[in-house]
Amino acid sequence: MAPTTMTAEEHKSRTARSYKLLLWFAMASMTMMFAGITSAFVVSKSREDWIKDFQMPTSFYFSTLAIILCSVTFHLAKKAIQKDDRKATTSFLLLTLGFGITFVFLQFNGFEQLIKQGYYFTGPESNIATTFLYVIAVVHLAHLAGGIISLLIIIYNHFKQKYNSSQTLGIELGAMYWHFLDFLWICLFFFLYFFK
Numbered sequence: 001m002a003p004t005t006m007t008a009e010e011h012k013s014r015t016a017r018s019y020k021l022l023l024w025f026a027m028a029s030m031t032m033m034f035a036g037i038t039s040a041f042v043v044s045k046s047r048e049d050w051i052k053d054f055q056m057p058t059s060f061y062f063s064t065l066a067i068i069l070c071s072v073t074f075h076l077a078k079k080a081i082q083k084d085d086r087k088a089t090t091s092f093l094l095l096t097l098g099f100g101i102t103f104v105f106l107q108f109n110g111f112e113q114l115i116k117q118g119y120y121f122t123g124p125e126s127n128i129a130t131t132f133l134y135v136i137a138v139v140h141l142a143h144l145a146g147g148i149i150s151l152l153i154i155i156y157n158h159f160k161q162k163y164n165s166s167q168t169l170g171i172e173l174g175a176m177y178w179h180f181l182d183f184l185w186i187c188l189f190f191f192l193y194f195f196k
Contacts, residue, residue, distance in 0.1 A: 012169075015169075016169050016172075019169065019173055020172075020173065020176070023173055023176055023177060027176075027177070027180045030143060030180075030184070031184070033139070034136070034139070034140075034184065034188065037132070037135060037136055037139065038136070038188075038191055040132070041132045041136070041191075044128055044129075044132065047128060055117070056192065056193055057109075057110035057111075057113035057114055058110075058113065059106045059107070059109040059110035059113055060106070060107070060110045060189060062106050063102075063103045063106035063107050063110065063185075064185065064186065064189050066099045066100075066102045066103040066106060067099070067100075067103045067181065067182050067185050067186075068182060068186070069095075069099045070096050070099040070100050070103065070178055070181075070182060071175075071178055071179050071182040073092045073093075073095040073096040073099060074092070074093075074096045074171075074174065074175045074178045074179070075175060075179075076088070076092045077089050077092035077093045077096065077171060077175070078168065078171050078172060078175045080092055081158075081163050081164065081165065081168050081171055082165050082168055083165065084164055084165045086158075086161075089158060089163070089171075090158065090159075093151070093154065093155050093158060093171075094155070096151060096178070097148070097151055097152070097155065100144065100147065100148050100151065100178075101148070103144065104141060104144065104148075107137055107141055110137070111134070111137070114130060114133070121133075121134040133192060136188055136192070140181075140184065140185055140188060143181060143184075144181055146177075147174075147177055147178055147181050150173075150174055150177060151174055151178070153170075154170050154171055154174045157170055158171075
């Protein structure tokens, strides 16, 4: 029996499915890690030294808006490349990068606000509540660093004209990951806001 040969289109479709499946597995493992951290947070709330009157830094509100805008502009970039609108794709990808960097800046600004309020993350003046906040935010920032690196690669490939209406896989994967980061931060933000 002669072996069946795969067309170029079938190969591209199978490759896309494989990459998306790998990304889903990676996002599921990240979700489990954050579930573990937040579970430890909930258990630790019963401690006597837990801070009850903690105020969320205002920078965290603005950083939430920034990461939502990242998702919006990345989605618009994907839609633009599907229409072969390279100019709009460039604009939206660069806007995504700008909002991503703004998110990082605002997160660090939020840490500064916490320190000015007298909440330290380490050392004799630290508290378990603020240490948890620090761990959650820093771990999310580490994942965001991966998102910014992947975005820079996508922008580079876009300028090398590797994407068009028939080849959007890189932008699709990047958009999926950024939507995940957006959703994850919103969940973490509301968790910290209501369960502090």
